[in-house]
Amino acid sequence: MTTIVYPARRIYTMNPSQPIGDCLAVRDGRILSVASLDEIRRFGDYTIDKRFIDKVLMPGLVEGHSHALEGAIWDFLYLGWFDKTDPDGRLWPGLREAESIQQALSARLAQQTSEGPLIAWGFDPVYFDGERIDRRLLDAVSRERPIVIIHASLHVMTVNSAVIETLGLDVMELDGIVRDSGGVPTGDLLEFPAMHPVFDNYGIDLFGAATTPHALRQYARAARREGITTITDLLNPMSANAIESMHATTAEPEYPVRLVPALNALSWDPEEGSACVRRAMAHNHDKLHFGIVKIVTDGAIQNFTARLQWPGYLEGPPNGVWNAPPETFHAMVQHYHQAGLQLHIHTNGDEAVQMIIEALEDALAMWPRPDHRHTLQHVQLIRQSQLHRVKSLGACLNIFANHIYYWGDIHRTRTLGFDRCQRLEPVASADRLGITFGIHCDAPVTPLSPLFTAHCAHTRETASGVVLGREEAISRARALQAITLGAAETLHLDHCIGSLETGKWADVAILDDDPMASDKPLKDIGVHATMLGGRITND
Amino acid sequence: MTDMARAAIDVRLLCGFLGSGKTTRINHLIAEGTLRDALFLVNDFGRLNIDAELITAEEDGIVRLNNGCACCGLSGDLSAQLSDIRRWPSPPTLLVFEASGVARPRPLMQLFGAAEGYSLGSAETLVDLSALQRLLHDPAIADITQAQITDVPRLRINRHAKLPGIVRERETALLKSLNSAAELVWDSPPKELSITYTKSSESAVWPDFHALAASAGVITSRTLALPRALDSQQLMALLDAAAPILLRAKGMLRDCEHPQTLLALQWTPGGGRRTPFPGAKQDVLVLIGKEGPGMDALVSSIEALL
Ligand SMILES: [Zn+2]
Numbered sequence: 001m002t003t004i005v006y007p008a009r010r011i012y013t014m015n016p017s018q019p020i021g022d023c024l025a026v027r028d029g030r031i032l033s034v035a036s037l038d039e040i041r042r043f044g045d046y047t048i049d050k051r052f053i054d055k056v057l058m059p060g061l062v063e064g065h066s067h068a069l070e071g072a073i074w075d076f077l078y079l080g081w082f083d084k085t086d087p088d089g090r091l092w093p094g095l096r097e098a099e100s101i102q103q104a105l106s107a108r109l110a111q112q113t114s115e116g117p118l119i120a121w122g123f124d125p126v127y128f129d130g131e132r133i134d135r136r137l138l139d140a141v142s143r144e145r146p147i148v149i150i151h152a153s154l155h156v157m158t159v160n161s162a163v164i165e166t167l168g169l170d171v172m173e174l175d176g177i178v179r180d181s182g183g184v185p186t187g188d189l190l191e192f193p194a195m196h197p198v199f200d201n202y203g204i205d206l207f208g209a210a211t212t213p214h215a216l217r218q219y220a221r222a223a224r225r226e227g228i229t230t231i232t233d234l235l236n237p238m239s240a241n242a243i244e245s246m247h248a249t250t251a252e253p254e255y256p257v258r259l260v261p262a263l264n265a266l267s268w269d270p271e272e273g274s275a276c277v278r279r280a281m282a283h284n285h286d287k288l289h290f291g292i293v294k295i296v297t298d299g300a301i302q303n304f305t306a307r308l309q310w311p312g313y314l315e316g317p318p319n320g321v322w323n324a325p326p327e328t329f330h331a332m333v334q335h336y337h338q339a340g341l342q343l344h345i346h347t348n349g350d351e352a353v354q355m356i357i358e359a360l361e362d363a364l365a366m367w368p369r370p371d372h373r374h375t376l377q378h379v380q381l382i383r384q385s386q387l388h389r390v391k392s393l394g395a396c397l398n399i400f401a402n403h404i405y406y407w408g409d410i411h412r413t414r415t416l417g418f419d420r421c422q423r424l425e426p427v428a429s430a431d432r433l434g435i436t437f438g439i440h441c442d443a444p445v446t447p448l449s450p451l452f453t454a455h456c457a458h459t460r461e462t463a464s465g466v467v468l469g470r471e472e473a474i475s476r477a478r479a480l481q482a483i484t485l486g487a488a489e490t491l492h493l494d495h496c497i498g499s500l501e502t503g504k505w506a507d508v509a510i511l512d513d514d515p516m517a518s519d520k521p522l523k524d525i526g527v528h529a530t531m532l533g534g535r536i537t538n539d
Numbered sequence: 540m541t542d543m544a545r546a547a548i549d550v551r552l553l554c555g556f557l558g559s560g561k562t563t564r565i566n567h568l569i570a571e572g573t574l575r576d577a578l579f580l581v582n583d584f585g586r587l588n589i590d591a592e593l594i595t596a597e598e599d600g601i602v603r604l605n606n607g608c609a610c611c612g613l614s615g616d617l618s619a620q621l622s623d624i625r626r627w628p629s630p631p632t633l634l635v636f637e638a639s640g641v642a643r644p645r646p647l648m649q650l651f652g653a654a655e656g657y658s659l660g661s662a663e664t665l666v667d668l669s670a671l672q673r674l675l676h677d678p679a680i681a682d683i684t685q686a687q688i689t690d691v692p693r694l695r696i697n698r699h700a701k702l703p704g705i706v707r708e709r710e711t712a713l714l715k716s717l718n719s720a721a722e723l724v725w726d727s728p729p730k731e732l733s734i735t736y737t738k739s740s741e742s743a744v745w746p747d748f749h750a751l752a753a754s755a756g757v758i759t760s761r762t763l764a765l766p767r768a769l770d771s772q773q774l775m776a777l778l779d780a781a782a783p784i785l786l787r788a789k790g791m792l793r794d795c796e797h798p799q800t801l802l803a804l805q806w807t808p809g810g811g812r813r814t815p816f817p818g819a820k821q822d823v824l825v826l827i828g829k830e831g832p833g834m835d836a837l838v839s840s841i842e843a844l845l
Contacts, residue, residue, distance in 0.1 A: 172653040175646060192618055193650035200622045200655055207616050240599070269612060271814060278815070307679075325557040325640040326679055338803045339814050351679075366789055366805070 003027040003046040004534070005037065010514055011057040014485045014499035024057055026506040029533035034500050055528050056514045058480065059499050060229025060507030061450040062487035064398045065344075065377055065440035068233040068261075071219030072209040073121055073444050077108045079149060080122030082406065082463070084447050087222035098131050105141045117146035117163070117202045122444075124152040126302065126410055135160055135187025148198055152445070153303045154206075157195050158187045167197045211242040216249040216259070224256040224537055226449045227509035227527040230488070230497050234344060234377070235294050236261035238268075243280055250288040256530065256537035258287045258507075260491055262294035262344055265332055266323060274339040286505070286533065289493065293336045294377075295345045296323050298352040301380055301415050302407045306349035308381065314417050319351070326355050333359040333374075338367045342492055343374040344398070350381045357389050364393060373436070375490045378403075380425055381416070387426065391433045396490045399425045401439040401457040401482075402446040408462030422469040427457045427482070431474055438487030439479070450487075451515070454479035455523035476516055506534040547658040548625060550634045550651040554687050555665035556674055557640035560697045560726070564665060565637055569593065572606050578624065578631035582613035582639045613639075625656030633660075641683050644690035663693040663724070668710050669702055675713075688717045697726040745780040745840060751833030752783035759830040761838055765822040768793040769844045771802060771813055777840055778806045784833035790824030791816060 004026050011021040013034050021034035025046065033040045040046065074086045079101055082094040095101050101123070109118055125133065138147045138160035147160040164170055169177055170185050176194025178186045189195050198204070209215060210233075223231045236242060238261065250259050263277050273293065280290035299305020304316040312318050322329075333356070336343050347353045353376060360374060375396040376382070380403055382390070390397060403411075404425055412421045423429065430437045439453050458479045460468050467473075474482070488498025496505050512526035530537050553561050565579055570593075596603040602610040609631065613620065624630060634657070638647055644662055651659040664687045674684040688694065694714060699707055714723065771794040778788050788806040793799075794813075803816040804824070824841065828834055 174649045174653050176649075191646065193646040193653075196618045196621065196650055196654055199618045203622070205616070205619045205622070208619055267613065271812070274814065322641050322679070327557055328640065334805065335812070335814065338805060338816065340816060355679075366787075367803075 003032055003040075003043060005040055005046045005048050006052050006057070007037070007048065007050060008052045008057045008510075009054050010517075011500060012059075012480065012516065013501060014059050014481055015501040018501075021500075024500065024506075024508070026531075026534040029506055029535070031500050031502055031504050031506050033502060052510050052528075056511040057500070058509050058511065058515070059484040060497065060509050060530055060532065061227045061483050062230045062438070062491070062493075062498060063223065063228050063440060063443075063448065063450055063483075064232055064375075064438040064487035064490050065234050065400075066232060066443040066448055067210065067235060068215055068219045069206060069210040070222055070443040070448055071215035071217070072206065072212070074218065075209070076150075077104060077118065077120040078122045079104060079120045080152065081124055081127045082447075084122070085222075085225075087218040087225075089225060096127070098128070098133055098137055101133060102137065102141050105138070105147060109142055109145055109147075115145075117148050117204075118142075119148045119150065119202075119204060121150045122152050123149050123158070125156075126414075132186075133158060135164065135185065138187060146202070148202065148204070150206075153300070155191055155303060155305075157189050157198065159189060159198060160187065163198060167201055169197065172197070207237070211237065211239070211245050213245050213249045216246060217255070220255055220257045220259075222443075222448050224530050225527065226451070227511070227530055228257060228448070228450060229507035229509070229530055229532050230258040230260065230491070230493065232292075232491070233259060233261040235264045235296070238263045238276055238280065238290075243283075246288060247283055251285065254537075255287060256532055258289065258497070258532070260289045260292065260493070262292040263290075265293050265295045265336065270332055270335040274336060274341060277341055289491075292342045292344055292491065295329060295332055295336075295343060297329055297345060297347050297356060298322060298349055301348055302410055304415065306381070307351035307355075308349040309351045309354065309383075313415055315414055320349060322352075329355060330359045330362065334363045334366070337363040337369065337372065337374070340369075342372065344377050344490075345374065346377045347382075348378045348380050350383055350386065353379060353382045353386050357386060357393065357395075360393050360395060361389075370394075373490065373492050377440075378442070381420060381423075382426060384423075384426075384429060387429055387433055387435065390430075391435050395435075397430050397435055397437040398487070398490050399427050399430065399437055399439050399457075400442055401425050401427060401453050402441045403456075404460050404468055405456045405463055406446050408460075408468045409464045409466065412462075412466070412468065423472055424468060425457070426469075426472045428472045428474050431478055436486065436489045437482060438490045439482045440487070449523070450483035451525055451527070452523040454483050454515075455521055457482060458522060476522060479522065480515055505532075507532055545625075545630065545656065546632070547656055548630060548634050549632060549660040550636055550657050551660055552636050552638060552644065552647055552651060552662040552691075553665065554638045554642060554644045554647070554662070554691060555640070556667070556670075556680070556684055556687065558670060559640075559665040559667045561637050561665050563697075564695070565635065568635060569604065569608065569610070574633060574635070575607055576631050577608045577633040577635055579608065579610040579635045579637070580613060580620070580624075581610065581637040582617075582642075621654060621657070630656075641680070643683060643686045645686065648690065661693065662691045663695050664688060664691045666694050666696045666714065668696050668699040668707065670698070671710050671713065685717065688714060688721075691718075691721065693722045693724060694718065695724045695726055699725065745777055746833070746836035748781045748783040748785075748833050748836070751831065751836055752829065755784050755829035755831040755833055757830050758786065758827065759834065761826045761828075761834060763790075763824045763826070763838060763841060765790070765792050765824055765845065767845050768795040768798040769841075770795055771804070773844055774804075774841065775806070775811045775813070777837070777844070778811060781828070781833070781837045782808045784831065785826060785828040785837065787827040788824060790822075792822050792824060 006024045025032040025040045078092045146162045149158045174194045176190040178188040298307040305320040307320045378400045460473045485498035488494040508531040510529040593604045595605045651657045790804050802813040805812045
């Protein structure tokens with residue numbers, strides 16, 4: 001088969017023996033060589049393709065923790081504080097006043113032809129000091145048409161009078177229905193028991209929608225635009241339908257990314273769960289890779305639901321919540337570990353980290369297993385002593401670097417305070433200890449864009465421009481490694497992706513600027529195109 | 540048929556911490572066979588071992604039983620699942636809902652009280668009286684344990700029979716101080732139910748490990764090669780019988796029924812598991828327990844199984 005040679009302004013390979021190059025040779029969907037043309041010539045005939053001659057090439061980016069919900073949630077109206085781009089490439093400016101939220105809702109209502117509810121997402125009240133987005137404010141948009149705003153946390157929603165009256169929420173006895181001093185619902189519904197009547201009546205099933213071929217295609221489009229060639233769906237139900245949908249969709253020749261879904265262990269009996277993953281693995285192909293299992297232990301720090309060690313939270317409740325009893329997590333870790341599968345374990349707070357370190361120690365003492373690469377996910381708060389134990393266990397980390405930008409200011413002032421923010425997402429410490437790590441965005445929680453994530457890990461700047469924990473900042477080079485080879489290592493896929501190295505798949509991100517040499521912030525470096533298995537992908 | 544035309548599904552809510560006996564209770568309700576047209580929705584991340592004779596069909600994660608009842612696991616999003624169940628072509632008349640060990644009863648009681656298509660018939664928390672102190676003093680879970688006791692109108696108490704009278708009284712007083720309005724129901728000691736694993740040979744006679752434990756010594760570990768497949772069900776029963784001297788067992792083995800599948804075995808006094816394990820590993824069993832005649836008897840009993 002033909003060899004195509006792409007000369008480029010510069011190629012960053014992430015291959016330590018050969019970190020840079022100027023021509024990329026691709027054959028049979030794989031990297032044949034990164035070298036000068038004179039060297040490549042020895043492999044025989046080739047064609048030169050100069051389309052990337054002024055571009056910079058690096059390994060296709062790897063997003064090790066995000067969710068296919070990103071591909072479904074844009075069917076609803078975005079009301080977030082920050083600017084965000086949808087899978088079609090349209091920029092949605094952040095909304096920072098009640099009035100602009102009302103305008104956005106009105107505009108959408110005017111377009112919406114069906115009588116169904118207007119559903120919006122991404123709203124985060126933590127940024128609206130004093131100004132209340134409540135039932136009255138939504139009634140000013142419409143008193144008759146139902147309006148449902150699902151908050152960014154997914155644990156709260158705000159609805160208008162049309163919803164309250166249709167469902168009779170004012171007479172329901174549910175603690176989660178927030179009421180004013182006169183007992184009248186304010187429109188805020190907290191937690192699932194109070195939100196259930198709304199989901200039920202209007203047939204809203206966010207997570208179900210995320211498994212459809214439409215959502216998977218939108219998700220891949222969004223990823224491709226950001227230079228991603230391998231993406232995870234880190235909490236997949238793995239129902240028969242979901243597996244069938246992933247199988248059919250990723251097998252489409254045009255599908256532009258490789259997908260790595262993780263079984264949601266909390267919805268499975270462990271023995272059935274491991275059997276399900278094994279069965280699914282039999283259908284793995286180049287663009288679909290089953291084999292990882294996700295366990296979600298605690299909640300999120302900004303929602304005051306992560307499990308923290310002393311001294312807990314600055315304000316709010318004393319501690320967060322477990323999603324299952326710690327004993328259950330121990331048993332699950334044991335089970336999936338001995339079943340030979342790789343675990344990705346959501347641990348946000350240092351108490352959750354501690355519990356899982358102990359569970360991993362137990363499992364490894366009983367069932368020593370080299371190179372297991374069980375990965376702690378998020379690890380926003382992990383102590384230095386815990387990092388040492390992670391290292392000695394041979395575990396990996398995938399660190400939620402975007403959090404510094406989006407919630408860093410909140411963490412300093414409301415949840416954690418100064419000291420713990422100095423080591424929020426301690427990427428540099430993990431690097432100094434030689435721990436294998438990636439960094440991630442957790443889309444749709446924060447935007448899908450590994451270069452932005454790398455920017456966060458490099459600058460540690462919050463939204464207000466404060467630098468949070470300078471000692472934990474990493475260099476551009478290390479940040480770029482974390483969004484390619486590092487993330488690939490946490491997925492146990494670094495034998496075929498993550499670097500531009502002979503024999504690996506020709507998955508490439510093609511950039512407009514040099515991320516190492518230019519003064520441009522990493523987040524502003526444009527992605528020109530991506531290549532997946534040697535095929536240049538586009539919309 | 541419209542939603543209005545349907546009678547609401549009557550809900551029985553079972554709460555309680557891990558190990559409080561919720562699964563046993565559900566197994567009991569199933570085996571008893573007095574409930575008709577009930578759906579058991581379980582959410583404790585554990586397996587419900589249902590007697591194969593009761594099962595008539597199994598599809599889409601729903602196990603149908605021959606008495607018209609059905610079982611399914613919670614598939615992550617309870618809201619979507621409740622929406623779904625009430626829209627089944629023939630929804631159940633009764634829903635027995637096993638809450639997760641970390642669930643607080645009050646929001647769930649309110650949920651079933653308010654949710655369209657459901658009505659809350661009863662709510663109870665199962666209490667393992669022998670574990671009450673431990674749970675209430677564990678800082679990670681004390682607040683949830685307390686809520687599970689205070690939120691419900693009925694406490695179903697189990698594992699009380701072996702407690703000394705004075706302890707039982709003290710724990711009962713504690714329960715009453717936490718929830719004076721609650722009705723207390725005392726479960727008789729749980730009977731051996733025929734819905735765990737089918738026993739292949741009930742007549743097997745194991746050494747009397749209780750007696751042998753009297754002369755047990757220091758902790759030791761023994762490694763046994765397992766050159767042949769064996770009856771792993773019998774092995775599990777033997778390990779259970781050896782609990783007085785055995786602390787842990789782990790290993791890789793093959794069962795005679797499926798000799799091509801390697802099983803990872805993991806046993807503690809709390810129970811054992813066998814899980815298919817891929818890859819070529821040695822068939823070996825490691826026993827960790829107390830040195831002495833009991834351990835010797837265990838090893839020779841295992842060898843006799845081969
Ligand atoms: Zn996530």
